[in-house]
Amino acid sequence: MKTKEQYHIDWLSSKEDLLCVEDKNDLAIFVQENPVLLAQWQSCELNLKLLRASNLSFSDSYNSQVIAKVRTKLVPLFDKPSLWIASIGIAASLLLMINLFVEQNTWSLEALLGIADMDSDNTNLLFYINSEFNS
Amino acid sequence: MLKVSKSNSEQDLIAALKRGEERAYTEVLTIHKEQIASTVIGMLGAIPEAEDVGQEVFVRFFRNIENFKGEAKIATYLTRIAINLSLNELKRRKRKWKVFYSGDYSEDKIQNLSFSETKDPDEKLDLLRRATLLLDEKYREVIVLRTSQDNSFKEIAAVLQIPIGTVLTRYSRAQKKLIELLNQ
Numbered sequence: 001m002k003t004k005e006q007y008h009i010d011w012l013s014s015k016e017d018l019l020c021v022e023d024k025n026d027l028a029i030f031v032q033e034n035p036v037l038l039a040q041w042q043s044c045e046l047n048l049k050l051l052r053a054s055n056l057s058f059s060d061s062y063n064s065q066v067i068a069k070v071r072t073k074l075v076p077l078f079d080k081p082s083l084w085i086a087s088i089g090i091a092a093s094l095l096l097m098i099n100l101f102v103e104q105n106t107w108s109l110e111a112l113l114g115i116a117d118m119d120s121d122n123t124n125l126l127f128y129i130n131s132e133f134n135s
Numbered sequence: 136m137l138k139v140s141k142s143n144s145e146q147d148l149i150a151a152l153k154r155g156e157e158r159a160y161t162e163v164l165t166i167h168k169e170q171i172a173s174t175v176i177g178m179l180g181a182i183p184e185a186e187d188v189g190q191e192v193f194v195r196f197f198r199n200i201e202n203f204k205g206e207a208k209i210a211t212y213l214t215r216i217a218i219n220l221s222l223n224e225l226k227r228r229k230r231k232w233k234v235f236y237s238g239d240y241s242e243d244k245i246q247n248l249s250f251s252e253t254k255d256p257d258e259k260l261d262l263l264r265r266a267t268l269l270l271d272e273k274y275r276e277v278i279v280l281r282t283s284q285d286n287s288f289k290e291i292a293a294v295l296q297i298p299i300g301t302v303l304t305r306y307s308r309a310q311k312k313l314i315e316l317l318n319q
């Protein structure tokens with residue numbers, strides 16, 4: 001047993017030949033028995049035609065504004081030269097890290113900071129650097 | 136009806152767009168502007184943001200033309216973008232409303248939609264538009280696509296990428312809801 005909604009869907013489908021013969025016959029019987037409902041469906045479709053006939057439009061400058069926006073080049077966050085500079089910077093810091101590890105002969109965080117040989121007698125970084133240069 | 140069949144002329148137009156010819160931009164805008172206006176304004180109402188959304192539809196299409204494979208017609212593709220951007224705008228508006236107001240803005244219903252008593256066609260049209268804007272987005276989009284461009288149910292299904300049965304069910308329910316709203 002079909003619901004009213006299903007018959008309405010069938011009625012809408014029949015307008016675009018989307019309904020099989022069996023459903024078409026079934027619908028024909030239903031609308032014959034329910035003329036008030038059919039009138040309501042038809043009235044609703046008729047009212048919606050008002051929306052179809054209405055003209056909605058954008059401003060006159062719409063086309064030129066769209067073209068101006070399209071023509072505006074997007075500025076990339078990272079252009080080619082800045083990527084080169086960033087890559088060189090990363091490579092240089094990697095080399096420096098390796099150099100620090102090798103020089104201090106350890107793989108610790110202190111070695112990364114260049115203070116692997118600091119001790120309680122020598123906590124001053126500048127002194128440490130100077131002594132390294134003097135030695 | 137969705138304009139421009141997927142013919143050689145449409146393929147030529149796509150090729151010209153890919154070459155960046157301004158003539159092609161203007162042609163696409165001229166052919167499809169009205170259709171996009173009715174879709175976006177139908178979905179959002181005649182608000183200032185509607186034109187911005189409408190512009191964004193074409194800007195996105197033109198900027199991504201290299202990725203356009205031509206599987207769908209330009210009209211279908213543009214309408215799909217228009218619907219998606221309109222839904223995004225509606226979500227943005229809902230979020231904005233939630234920040235400033237504790238209630239649900241959709242409850243802000245228009246009272247006294249005395250449609251049957253109204254004889255003036257312009258007034259009737261205004262009531263219909265206001266009632267359409269009160270529909271849930273999934274119902275509104277089928278009403279907008281069906282009425283503003285006179286699309287077939289098959290075309291609506293292609294734009295929304297949903298089965299035709301779903302389109303028919305939503306359209307039927309949308310009509311029922313509109314009748315309720317206009318006769319309350």
